[in-house]
Amino acid sequence: MLRTSRIYFTIAFSLLLAIAMLAISPSLKAQNVDIEEVMSFRKKKPIKISGSISTSASYFSAKPQQARQSFTYQVTGAVNISVYELFNIPLSFNLNNYGSNFSYPSLPNRLSLHPSYKWIKAHIGDVSMTFSPYTMSGHQFTGLGLELTPGKWQISAMGGRLLRRVDFNPELPSIRPTYERWGYGLKSRYDGDKFFIGGTVFTAKDKAGVISFDADALGLSPKANLALGIEGGLSLIKDLQWSFEYGLSLMQQDLRTNARQTYHAFKTELSYELVGNHIGLAYERISPDYETLGAYYFNNDYENLTVNYSRNFFSDKLSLALSGGVQRDDLSGDKKEKNKRFVGSANIGFTPSERFSLSLSASSFQGHRNIKSSFDYINQQMPYENLDTLNFVQLNNSLDLNMNWQVKQSEAQNHSLSASLGYQEGADKQGRYIMPGKLTRFLNLSSNYSVDFSALKLAINFGVNGSNNYALRKNMFTFGPMLNLNKRLLKDAMSMGLTLSYNQTRDEGELQASIFNLRYQASYRFLKRHSLNASLSYQGRSFHNLQTPPKSSITSQIAYSFSF
Incomplete structure (x- = not known):
């Protein structure tokens, strides 16, 4: 199997590399010297640096004391270096002390470079790339990535460390140790006028010998993976599009053995547009336990x-969008349970004018599970006999409604009203009956009225929020108002804001808790490119009819940013 995997990788990699070279070489030969462009260099800046850098620090204290980190800081930046306005080198970084006493497979600190020149772009440092959903899909790595887009070609390559080694720490058992993992990949795609075709190869492997922990005792094993993918699409006739994608993953769950598994994934879509009507059909099938080390x-x-x-x-x-489908699992027939799910959704948008908009979204989900044999139905004597083992159905329905209305608009003041409603219901049903205690309902209502006094440079926003949660045969209700004031000063260079909110939670009508929030924030822009921000917030929690003492917390933050 190992030899077969190497053969697959060698063939796929060689084929994609050959295609990439064929794609690049004509583009390189086609580069003609533009005299006017060369002469215009004298009018351009040789080096131009732009971007922004910001730093922030926050302090948190609470009574009683909490396990949360009290002091945190963060320095972030995005800098672009332009050479004669043709060659760009973007640099981004993120430095902080979040979890400074811990070790992680992927560090929270980030440093990356993204230089580009015409159709060439590189990714250097702590970056992520996506080749396809079945091979390499958004996994962060520390290394080098390359994207080439000559003409109708798209060529991508990557290589680097996917996971850093994390040793076992008995004082922090929640931090799972990991092997050091490296991965490499290549993707090539050609987009024609009426078709596209592409392929992907990705491989990753753990460094099995470089560990300082007992892997067997922790239930860990070094892994390896080879994933191949192919995609394509075709315009069959006018406004009729067809596309497909296939993924093959060869997984070795333990490098110390020769056991390997092969997984398959396939997706195809067909879409057609006729006189403003958009119709689509999609089918997807993914093997049991499908995985790659690139996601x-x-x-x-x-x-x-x-x-x-x-x-x-x-x-x-008026816009209308409808969707419906069916999904089933246990494709190999090895599970004791089989599930079949029916999903339907509808989205309606109504915008009769620029001052009013209304949207409605509804979805319904039903999952059917059957864990009985046919003889259980045949031998059933009473309607409620063996009710806990037959015809299990899970229901989930949701409804969302949003409204925005510009009530009044003038030079002196603007009035606006917004409201939203969200409802979700879930239940476990067996036969025709809902199981006791398995019905849940959640209802959330909110409404906000805003007034902006342009002449006074003052904005006032008042809102009311309420939610009702029914679960385990209990009804819990939370309700409270919110007030926000914002004032602009010094020719809009400075702004100050104050937010107050209060809410109560009741269980079956009995008061359980009260929460009060107070937040003050201010920001100031000076010298065009500099800004300062500060905030101070307080939260107080009081509990009723419970043996729980009151809680309070204060969070302060200050931040500075500079753009250039």
């Missing part, structure tokens, strides 16, 4: 079929 998480063991439709009406004032 943090994978949904697997499912087969999904979806249909969608969308259209705009009345000169785009």
Whole structure:
């Protein structure tokens, strides 16, 4: 199997590399010397630096004392160095002391360079890239990445450390030790006028010999992976598009053995547009336990079929989007349970004028599970017999409504009203009956009225929020107002804001807790490119009819930023 994996990798890598060289070479030969462009260099700045740098520090204290880190700081920056306005070198960094006493597979500090020249772009340092959802997909690495876009070609390559080694610390058992992991990948794609075709190869491997912990005792093992992908699309006729993507993953869960697994993933989509109607059909199938070392998480063991439709009406004032589908799991038939899910959603948007907009979203989810044999149905004598083992259904329905209305608009003042409603319901159902204690409902309502006095440079926002949560046969209600004031001073160079909020939580009508929040913030811009920000917030919690003492916390923060 190891020899087969190496053969797959060698063939795929050689093929993609050859395609990449063929794509680049014509583009290099086609570069002609533009005399006017060369002469214009004298009018351009040889070096131009732009960007921004900011730093912040915060302090947190609470009674009683909490485990949260009391003092934190952060320095971030994004700098671009331009050479004759043609060659760009972006630099970004993020330095902080978050979790300074811990070790992580990926550090919170970041330092990266992204130089570019015409159709060439590089990624250096702590970066991430995506080749395809089935191979390399957004995994951060420390190393080098390259993106080339000559003509109709897209070529990407990467190499670097995916995970740093983390040793076992008995004082911090929650921090999981890891092997050092390195990965390499290459992607090539060609976009024609009526088609596109591309391929991906990615490989990663742990350094099995470089550890200082007992891997067997911790249930860890060094891994290796080879992932291959191919994608394509075709314009069959006018406004009819078809695309597909296939992924193959060869996983070795333990380098100390020769056991390897092969996984497959496939997705295809068909879309058609006819007289303003958009119709789509999609199918996806991912093998059980599908994974690669180029992504943090994978949904697997499912087969999904979806249909969608969308259209705009009345000169785009009304929009409608519908979607529905079915999903099932246990593709290999090895599980004791089988699930089938039905999903449907609808989104409606209504904008009759620039001053009013309304949107509605609704979705319904039903999951069916059956863990009985046919003989259980045959031998059933009573309607409630063996009710806990037959025809299990999980229901989940949601509804969201949002409204925005510009009530009044003039030179002196502006009035606006916004409101939103969110409702979600979930239940576990067996047969025709909802299981006791398995029904949950969540309702959230909010409304805000804002007034902006332009002449006074004062903005006032008043809001009311309420939520009702029904679970475990108990009804919990939270309600409270919110007030926000914002004042602009010194020719809008300075602004100050004050926010107050108060809410109460009741369980079956009985008061449980009260929370008060107070926040003050100020910002000041000076010398065009400098700004200072400061904030101070207080929160107090009091508990009723509970043996819990009151809690309070204060958080202060100051920040400075400079743009150039």
